[in-house]
Amino acid sequence: MSTFQNSGTLATPGQNLDGNLLSVDSLVVEYPTKHFRAKPFRALTDINISIKAGETLGLVGESGSGKTTLGRAVLGLAPVTQGTITFEGKDISHASRKDRRALSRDLQVVFQDPYTSLNPALEIGDILAEPLSVQGKSPTEAKRRVRELLDQVGLPSDAIHRLPREFSGGQRQRVAIARALALSPKLIVCDEPVSALDLSTQAVVLDLFLQIQRDTGVSYLFVSHDLDVVRHISHRVAVMYRGEIVEQGTAEVVTRTPEHPYTQRLLLASPVPDPDRQEKRRKDRHELLKAQRIEAAASVPA
Amino acid sequence: MTESVNTSALTPAPGTPGQSGTVVRSTVLKRLFKNPLGIVAIVILLGIALLAAFADVLAPFEENYANIAKTLASPDSVNILGTDSAGRDIWSRLLFGARLTLLSALLCAGVAVAIGLPAGLIAGYYAGRFEAVSNWVVSILMSLPGLIVLLTIRAAFGPSVWVSMIAFGVLISPAYFRLTRTAVQSVRNELYVDAARVSGLSDRSIIVRHIFSVVRAPVIIQTAAIAGVAIAIQSGLEFLGLGDPSKATWGVMLSEGFKNVYLKPELLFWPSFAMSLTIGALVLLGNAIRDAMEDGEKIKHRKKPADKAATATSGPSPTVTRASRKAVAAVESGTEHHLVKVTNLGVGYPQADGSIKKVVDDVSFHVDRGEILGIVGESGSGKSQTAFSILGLLPDTARIVGGAIQFDGDYTVAPGDDTVNQDRLSKLRGKRISYIPQEPMSNLDPAFTIGYQLVTPMVRVLGISKAEATNRAMKLLSDVGITYPDRTFKAYPHEVSGGMAQRVLIAGAISCEPDLIIADEPTTALDVTVQADVLDLIRDLQKRLGVGVILVTHNFGVVADLCDRVVVMQNGRLVEEGPVREILRNPADPYTQKLLGSMLEGKEPMTMLVAAGTEAAQ
Numbered sequence: 001m002s003t004f005q006n007s008g009t010l011a012t013p014g015q016n017l018d019g020n021l022l023s024v025d026s027l028v029v030e031y032p033t034k035h036f037r038a039k040p041f042r043a044l045t046d047i048n049i050s051i052k053a054g055e056t057l058g059l060v061g062e063s064g065s066g067k068t069t070l071g072r073a074v075l076g077l078a079p080v081t082q083g084t085i086t087f088e089g090k091d092i093s094h095a096s097r098k099d100r101r102a103l104s105r106d107l108q109v110v111f112q113d114p115y116t117s118l119n120p121a122l123e124i125g126d127i128l129a130e131p132l133s134v135q136g137k138s139p140t141e142a143k144r145r146v147r148e149l150l151d152q153v154g155l156p157s158d159a160i161h162r163l164p165r166e167f168s169g170g171q172r173q174r175v176a177i178a179r180a181l182a183l184s185p186k187l188i189v190c191d192e193p194v195s196a197l198d199l200s201t202q203a204v205v206l207d208l209f210l211q212i213q214r215d216t217g218v219s220y221l222f223v224s225h226d227l228d229v230v231r232h233i234s235h236r237v238a239v240m241y242r243g244e245i246v247e248q249g250t251a252e253v254v255t256r257t258p259e260h261p262y263t264q265r266l267l268l269a270s271p272v273p274d275p276d277r278q279e280k281r282r283k284d285r286h287e288l289l290k291a292q293r294i295e296a297a298a299s300v301p302a
Numbered sequence: 303m304t305e306s307v308n309t310s311a312l313t314p315a316p317g318t319p320g321q322s323g324t325v326v327r328s329t330v331l332k333r334l335f336k337n338p339l340g341i342v343a344i345v346i347l348l349g350i351a352l353l354a355a356f357a358d359v360l361a362p363f364e365e366n367y368a369n370i371a372k373t374l375a376s377p378d379s380v381n382i383l384g385t386d387s388a389g390r391d392i393w394s395r396l397l398f399g400a401r402l403t404l405l406s407a408l409l410c411a412g413v414a415v416a417i418g419l420p421a422g423l424i425a426g427y428y429a430g431r432f433e434a435v436s437n438w439v440v441s442i443l444m445s446l447p448g449l450i451v452l453l454t455i456r457a458a459f460g461p462s463v464w465v466s467m468i469a470f471g472v473l474i475s476p477a478y479f480r481l482t483r484t485a486v487q488s489v490r491n492e493l494y495v496d497a498a499r500v501s502g503l504s505d506r507s508i509i510v511r512h513i514f515s516v517v518r519a520p521v522i523i524q525t526a527a528i529a530g531v532a533i534a535i536q537s538g539l540e541f542l543g544l545g546d547p548s549k550a551t552w553g554v555m556l557s558e559g560f561k562n563v564y565l566k567p568e569l570l571f572w573p574s575f576a577m578s579l580t581i582g583a584l585v586l587l588g589n590a591i592r593d594a595m596e597d598g599e600k601i602k603h604r605k606k607p608a609d610k611a612a613t614a615t616s617g618p619s620p621t622v623t624r625a626s627r628k629a630v631a632a633v634e635s636g637t638e639h640h641l642v643k644v645t646n647l648g649v650g651y652p653q654a655d656g657s658i659k660k661v662v663d664d665v666s667f668h669v670d671r672g673e674i675l676g677i678v679g680e681s682g683s684g685k686s687q688t689a690f691s692i693l694g695l696l697p698d699t700a701r702i703v704g705g706a707i708q709f710d711g712d713y714t715v716a717p718g719d720d721t722v723n724q725d726r727l728s729k730l731r732g733k734r735i736s737y738i739p740q741e742p743m744s745n746l747d748p749a750f751t752i753g754y755q756l757v758t759p760m761v762r763v764l765g766i767s768k769a770e771a772t773n774r775a776m777k778l779l780s781d782v783g784i785t786y787p788d789r790t791f792k793a794y795p796h797e798v799s800g801g802m803a804q805r806v807l808i809a810g811a812i813s814c815e816p817d818l819i820i821a822d823e824p825t826t827a828l829d830v831t832v833q834a835d836v837l838d839l840i841r842d843l844q845k846r847l848g849v850g851v852i853l854v855t856h857n858f859g860v861v862a863d864l865c866d867r868v869v870v871m872q873n874g875r876l877v878e879e880g881p882v883r884e885i886l887r888n889p890a891d892p893y894t895q896k897l898l899g900s901m902l903e904g905k906e907p908m909t910m911l912v913a914a915g916t917e918a919a920q
Contacts, residue, residue, distance in 0.1 A: 062829035063800075075500050101502025109500045117493035121515045130511075131501040169681075179497065198680035199856060203900035203911035210908060225830065228902035232911075251907060269834035271859030272903050275882050278862040285834060 020086075021219050022074065022187055023050040027083035027093075029066075029073050040081075043069045045243045047083070051187065056213065056220040058234030058251060060227055060266070066243040067223045071189045074221065075109055076100055087187070101134060108180035112192035114172035118164040124150075124175055125160035131182045149178040153208060170201035177208060187219045194229060206233055227270055231255035239263045261292050333594035340590030346583040350576075354400035361394035365550040374566045386555075386569055387562050395550040396572055402551045403533055404580070406467040410532035411525050413471025418478025419521060423509055425479070426486025433483070440476040448473050452539060461546040463536065470535055474528060481524055485517045519595045526588035530581040537577055552577050638711040641818055641850040642692060643668040647715075648704035649687050649696065649874075658703060661687045663874040665705075671817065674844060674851040676865035676882070678858065680897075684874035685854045689820050691715065692852065693737055694727035709735065710817065733763045736811040738821040738840075742803035742828075746795035752806050753791035756813060763814045778809040783839055801832035805839065812843055819844075822854045837863050858901060862886060870894045 027047040030040040044066045051057045061067040072078040074085055080093040087107060095103060108131075111117035118127055125146055132142040147157050153174040164172055173193060180188050190209070194202040210233065212218060224230050230237055230251070237254040239247040239262065247260040258264050268285035272278050334340045353360060362380070369389040377384045383392040425433035451473060452466055459465045489495060489512070498508045533552075539545060540553025547554060552573040559569030637643050649662035662684040669675045679685040690696050692707055694714065702722065707715040714727050727735075739745040746755060753775060760771040772791075779787035782805040795803060804824065811819055821840065825833035841864055844851050853864055861868055861882060868885040870878040870893065878891040889895045900911060 062831065072496075075496075077496055077499065097499075097502065097504065100499070101504075104500055104502040107500070109497060111493040111497065113493060117497055119494040119512050119515075122511075130498065130503070134502050134507075176497075199858075199897055199900045200680065200912075203902075206902075207910045207912050210910065226902075227830070232902045232905060232907050234907075265831055269831040271834070271837070271857070271863045273858035273862050273886055273898065273901055275862045275886065278859065282834075282838075282863065 019052060020050040021053045021055075021088060022221070023086045024048060024070070024074065025084050025086070027070070027073060027085065028081045029069055029078050030081040031079070043078070043243055044073065047245055049238055049245065049248070051219050051221060053186065053219055054213065054217040055236065056222050056234045058230035058237040059221065059223045059240060060225065060230045060237060061240030062225060062266075064242075065240040067225075067240045068191055069243075070240070071109075071191045071221060071223050075107065075189055076103075104131060104185075105135060105183045106186040108183065108185040108188045110173070110176050110180050110188060110190045110193045113196055114169050114176055115164075115196070117176050118172055120164055123161055123163060124155075124167075127164070127175065128160075128179055128182055131179065135183060145182065149181055152181060152212070153178045168201075170197055170205060173197060173201075173205055174208065177205075177212070181212065181216075181218075184216065185218060187221065189221045189223070191223045192225065193222075195225065202229070209233060227255055227266055239266070261295075264288055265292070330594050334590055337590045337593060339586050340594065343583040343586035343590060346579055347587065350400055350580055350583075351404065353397055354404050357394075357397040357401050361391075361397045363391040363394040365395055365398035366390065366548065367394075374562065374569075383572060384566075384568065386558055387565075390550075392555075392569070392572055395555055396552075396576055398550040399552045399555055399573065400576065400580075402463060402549055403536065403553075403577075406463045406536055406551075407529045407532040409464060410467040410471040410474070410536075411528045413468050414475040414478050414528060415521065415525065417472060418475035419482050419517070421475075422479040422482025423486055423513065423517070426483040427490055427505070427509055427513060429487075429490075436479065440479055443473060444476050446473065448535075452535075453544070456539070456544050461544060463546060463549065463551065466539060467532065467536060470532060474531070477528065478521065478524060481520050482517045485520060486513055489513060489516050519591075523588045523592050523595075526584045526591065530584040533577060533581055533584075537573075637668070637708070639670070640668040640708070641671050641673075641710060642852070643708045644688070644692065644705070645707075645717075646705035647688065647691060647707060648702065649684070649691055650701050650703040651699055652701065658701065660703060661874050662691070665871070665874075665876045667869050667876065667879055669818065669850045669852055671850050672844075672848045673867065674853055674865045676861040676868045677852060677854045677871060678856065678861055678868060678897075679871035680856060682873065683871040685871050686822055687874075688871070689822055689852060689854045691722060693735060693820055694722040694724060694731060695737075696722060732759055733814045734816050735818045735820065736814065736816040738804075738808055738811050738819060738824045740823040740826055742800055742807050743795065745807060746803055748795050750794075751791070752793055752795060752798070756791075756806070756810055759810065760813050774813065775809070778813055779806070781812075781843070782806070782809045783835070784809075799832075801828055801836065804828060804832075804836055808836070808839060808843070812847060812849075815847070816849060818850045818852070820852045820854070823856070824853070825860060826855070826857070833860075840864060858886065858898060859903070870897070 024047055027044055028042065029044040030042050032040050047070055049057060049059075049070075059067045059070060069078050073080055074087075076092070076095055083093070084091050085093045087103065092099065092103060118124075122130075125143075128146045128149055129139075129142040132145055133139075137145070146160060150157055150159055155171065155174055155178070159167070159175075164175065167175065173196075177193075193209075194205050197205060206229070209220065209222075213220065220233070222230065222233055234251045236249065237251045238245050239254060239258070239260065241260075241262045247254055247258060247263050254263065255267065258267055265285075265288065268281055268288055272281055334344075367390060369385065371389065372381070372385055373387055373389040375381055375385040375389075381391045381393065383396070385391055386395070421436050425436045448470070452469060455469045456466060495508060495512055498512055503511070536545075537551070537553030537556060540551055541557045541560070543557055545551060545554045545557070555573040556570065556577075559566075559571075559573065562569055645666050647662055647665045648660055650658040650660040653659050665684070665688055667675065677685045677688060687696070687700075691700075691702065692709075692714070701720050702715055703720070705715070706713055706717045706719075707722075709730060712726070713719075713723075714730070715722055731737075746752065753772070756775040756778065757768060757771040760766060760774060761768055764771070766774070775791060776787045779790055784790050784802065784805055790798060790802065790806065795806075798806070804827075808824075824840065825836050828836060837860065840851070840853075843849075844864075851864075853860070855861060865882045868878075868880065868882050869876055870885065870889075870891065872893045877893050878885060878889065885894065886898065889898055902911070905911065
């Protein structure tokens, strides 16, 4: 169904022919339903994406579109029913916990809600040291790295001995970003990392993401419902709708002159901060909806 | 790059150096020791435990030493509590009994914890087959009649206290299992557990580090209660004569005393007293721990005298103040025609230390009929608190610390009032002032159909018949763009989508033909495409009905789409007010400039937002 396909995504396991850091091929994710012998719920259908080193792929879609599930599948938190997820040439679709431990050096996550993604009972220092100690770093080494990390995300070093509840939402999200950075990963899955934040905090955190990418060359799989956010931070953008990727391409093309009817609707639905331009956008949207309705009546609905 | 922002944002807590986990735990202990009931319980239990531990030293006689010559004696200098029917010293037997009773209660609780806690952790964390099987086992254990099982075990293994307490521990372990499983289930899918999984932490480490801390507190509380129950059950068995007569326990003593109740009733008193004291102390301790664990920072209602003083001073001359304030309001040319006028409003919350934390401070604005006013601000700006004071829906702890609110020429908060006048507002709310909330789903009662929730307020507020209200509801539902009104009318809230639920709530908001609609972030919880539809709907309805709207939002796009005028708030204060075009195009206040500068629309992708913004501002 995708209108844009990266060429040569058929990576041979063990090799890294196409230069992709991560590639997801024909991925299907199904959740078993509660009822006996009922059909499983299909959250993702035939997903194909790829991310190169130092690149950001923005994943945009509405609630229930499966964008978060895709991120979770890459992290091993959602069951892979069919298809493969390849990271640095290795198939990680069904990686064991032990493989994951090795993988966590290169693959990390920042979650949406900075309030529940940090254990309220642990100090910031312990939270940040956790991934380090899993990798067998000594306590002194871990301590030094924690200080570096706090500095990197712009938090004071006395934050080490404080609890998450003593910080604001934006500061907590910095802690979550610092935790993701602890092992200098190659790819960070960012699951709506700015949607719980205020506008000005969002700007600061987006700057932080960009700065970190410039400094470390990390790749992002950046999941968001906000087309403006995705346009700002991504090199390429994939649009998800009802568990499928309906459009994929460079950020400029997908977020400004989209081809798929759903992306077009999405683009014109987000309001602009000027009454007169917004009035025009509103008119454009109504015309688009009308045109699409006529088209849909004439052919198969999109 | 962002250092200046960070340091300024973090300055509030430089004086409080590291607050570590141990410090937090000790504050729980500190709170426990501050609670008089907690201290009493701990002192009693410690005392009994010490007496039991040093029974060998403290007891003047062996537990079974019998002086046949001196049976049922009254207290004297040798037997300070007297003797029983076999001439045994009651005080000595009480001490030895305490030891056995407490140890067996501990054993029972220990067995229950040892079985229930790990099983609950595993079942809660992994779910799946282990949970299914253990649920079966638990159901069987719980359906067994406990006393009969204990009698059977006694018959099979003899009258051992230990055996019966181990059996009782097994029987009572489901209590721990269920408690633990529920607690674990509530955190199993927390994001920090996911984050630990991504870090590659083994399941065991995740359970120990992240999950065990959640169940620790409830298990401690439960143990206090279970120990009390164990003492009661064990003593009950022994009272029935099923105990080991060669061992002194409180239950055996009770049984012995009961046999001689007519000869010497005191024999019953001492073991009962010891039991009640211990069990009571355990229950109190459990309660005290629970109270200490729960957030202890409850606000003391200390400002009562101040309130009384305020009402006392305003009491004698209310008409004067009212009249004078009205005169002040009237000076601003014709404020009666304003639909809502908020003047110098201040809202605050009393704090534990007696001060008042202001969340809204000196805010003034007005809304006219047929006008949409946007209140914009970030979280903590006081925008929702302002809206809620107009609605009169502030929490009970909130205080109006200054200013006035008038609606259609009448005060709802008169100058000098410290709470919203609910008598005046309850006549307006729902009828002339209505409300569109942020979370459509949590504002519909899942137990009733949508139709019922639309019809009932209309019958009550407008005084129309149910049939008429039903007709109106149908029309309203089609007015808000619902394609099949009759189907939605009969549906329950969980059967419709979020956008549909918001349409239903909008239908409810306009059902009683209000003059003012207060919409608190009405589209924040919705998808962008649905948001656009709902904004269209609000605009159309507002034009058609000519109502005044107060739109609380953080989104400047929504403001641009709907609003005529805008109020910008920051930290409870109004920083800027004006027509929408002026505010959005030429913001005068640096804060508004910063907010608009943070907008992504029209920015060059992959560039710094804040750095560029501050440069432009400088």
